[in-house]
Structures are given as structure tokens and as C-alpha cells.
Amino acid sequence: GDSVTQMEGPVTLSEEAFLTINCTYTATGYPSLFWYVQYPGEGLQLLLKATKADDKGSNKGFEATYRKETTSFHLEKGSVQVSDSAVYFCALSDMTGANSKLTFGKGITLSVRP
Amino acid sequence: EAGVAQSPRYKIIEKRQSVAFWCNPISGHATLYWYQQILGQGPKLLIQFQNNGVVDDSQLPKDRFSAERLKGVDSTLKIQPAKLEDSAVYLCASRLTTGGNTGELFFGEGSRLTVL
Numbered sequence: 001g002d003s004v005t006q007m008e009g010p011v012t013l014s015e016e017a018f019l020t021i022n023c024t025y026t027a028t029g030y031p032s033l034f035w036y037v038q039y040p041g042e043g044l045q046l047l048l049k050a051t052k053a054d055d056k057g058s059n060k061g062f063e064a065t066y067r068k069e070t071t072s073f074h075l076e077k078g079s080v081q082v083s084d085s086a087v088y089f090c091a092l093s094d095m096t097g098a099n100s101k102l103t104f105g106k107g108i109t110l111s112v113r114p
Numbered sequence: 115e116a117g118v119a120q121s122p123r124y125k126i127i128e129k130r131q132s133v134a135f136w137c138n139p140i141s142g143h144a145t146l147y148w149y150q151q152i153l154g155q156g157p158k159l160l161i162q163f164q165n166n167g168v169v170d171d172s173q174l175p176k177d178r179f180s181a182e183r184l185k186g187v188d189s190t191l192k193i194q195p196a197k198l199e200d201s202a203v204y205l206c207a208s209r210l211t212t213g214g215n216t217g218e219l220f221f222g223e224g225s226r227l228t229v230l
Contacts, residue, residue: 004156036221043118044157044205044221089156100209101147101170102219104156 002027002094002103009108013080021075021108023064023090031092033057033066033073034102038087047075047088082112116140118222120206126228132194135225138187139208145169147219148181148191149205157205163189196229203227 007022025031035047035057048057053068064075073090090105119138127133139146144165149157160179162169166186174181178197183189193200203224209217 041223043223044207046218049218091156100145100217101159101162102157102207104158106154106156 002031002092004090004092004103004105006090006105006108010111011108012111012113014113015082016079017112019075019077019080019084019110021088021090021110023073023075023105025071025073025090025092027071027092027094029094031094033064034091034093035062035064035073035075036089036091036104038089038107040086044089080110080112082114085110085112118206118208118220120204120222120225122225123223124226124228126230127196128230129198130195132192133196133227134190134192135204135206135227137189137191137206137222139189139206140220143208143210143220144186145209146183146189147205147207147209148189149207151203151205151224153202160191160204193227196227198229201227201229 003026005024032051034049036044037047038044048059050057050066053066056065062077064073087107087109089107091102093100093102121136146163148160150160151157160174161171161181163183166183181191203226205224207219207221209219
């Protein structure tokens with residue numbers, strides 16, 4: 001079945017540091033890939049997505065590139081801010097239409113120090 | 115546009131008691147999901163509805179969990195009787211149904227259940 005593997009956390013960085021969060025996936029078809037973020041006390045919200053190989057999703061300074069050859073979708077940001085402190089989930093969707101659903105990784109907590 | 119509404123936000127019960135969670139999706143969203151998020155884990159799909167029909171309930175523990183979406187709008191998830199391992203956040207999400215797999219899921223803030 002489909003699965004998503006995220007690097008172990010938590011991650012603690014200083015403000016303006018470079019961020020990479022690794023994500024790899026296993027899927028039988030041609031999935032769409034997503035990063036969701038959960039800020040403290042809030043619900044999950046979409047950060048970015050990519051729907052086919054070599055696509056790059058980007059939002060709020062975050063980027064991730066869909067790499068079919070390595071089945072990866074690593075999240076990067078050049079300079080993190082304290083406000084980026086949150087839990088980040090990598091996810092995939094491998095079905096179409098009404099059957100479409102998200103399969104999530106375990107999530108990783110990012111803490112950014114001033 | 116109003117988001118996905120869930121209630122209650124928090125619930126504490128003793129094991130073997132029952133509990134119900136309610137979800138109102140974004141207006142016009144035909145697809146509704148219930149996910150269970152145990153502390154330290156990613157959300158796991160419990161059940162998926164398309165309008166008032168069940169698309170996938172393969173991971174729903176049907177001996178104790180039930181869910182319905184009678185009029186194809188809001189939905190209720192019930193646990194009876196609850197076990198300690200049911201302590202989790204129950205997330206409701208909705209989506210506009212499209213022909214592909216790229217549609218975004220919109221999540222509510224979740225209902226946190228503690229079973230003592």
C-alpha cells in the first residue's frame with residue numbers, strides 16, 4: 001500500500017538557518033504530493049503541492065520538488081523564521097475523483113529560536 | 115468562506131463510555147473525511163464519504179466506531195464503548211470532488227479526546 005516516510009524529529013534551528021525536511025514515498029500509481037503544516041492550536045493547512053514529476057511546489061518561502069527517480073519530496077527553506085515553528089506533514093494522494101484521499105507521514109516538529 | 119467546523123474541541127471520558135463528534139464541512143464540498151491523529155503520529159484515515167455514501171471505511175474499527183452523513187452535509191463520528199487507545203485528535207476534512215487527485219483537503223481544528 002501507499003506510505004510516506006519522514007525524517008525523525010524534532011528539529012530545532014536558529015532564526016535565518018537553512019531548513020531541509022526529508023520525505024520519501026511509496027505508491028503504486030502516479031501520486032500527487034503535498035506538504036501540510038499545523039501551527040500551534042490550529043488545524044492542518046496545505047503548505048504546497050506538486051502533481052507530477054519534476055514539478056516544484058512553493059509557498060511562503062518553502063519549496064519542494066517532486067523527484068520520481070528517488071521517490072522523494074523534500075521540503076526546503078532558505079531562511080527560517082520563528083513563525084515557522086510548527087509540525088510539518090508530508091502526504092500523498094494516489095487515487096482519483098471520489099476515491100482520492102491523503103496518506104500522511106508521521107510529521108516532524110520544527111522549533112525556531114530567535 | 116467559512117471553514118470546516120468541528121465540535122466539541124475537547125472531550126474527556128472514562129473508558130467504556132460513549133462519545134460523539136460532529137463535523138460541518140465547507141459548503142458545496144461533497145467529499146468528507148474523518149481522520150484519527152494519535153500523539154506523535156500522522157493522521158490516519160478512518161472513513162471517507164462521497165455525499166451520503168461511504169467510499170472507504172476499511173480502517174474504521176467497526177466494533178466500536180460508527181459514522182454517518184445522512185443528508186450528505188454534516189457528519190457524526192461515534193465511539194462506543196471507548197478504550198484508552200482511542201485517545202487522539204479526531205480530524206474532519208472536506209474536499210471539492212474533482213476528476214483528479216490534486217484537490218486540496220480542508221481540515222477542521224479537530225476534536226481532542228482523552229479516555230481515562
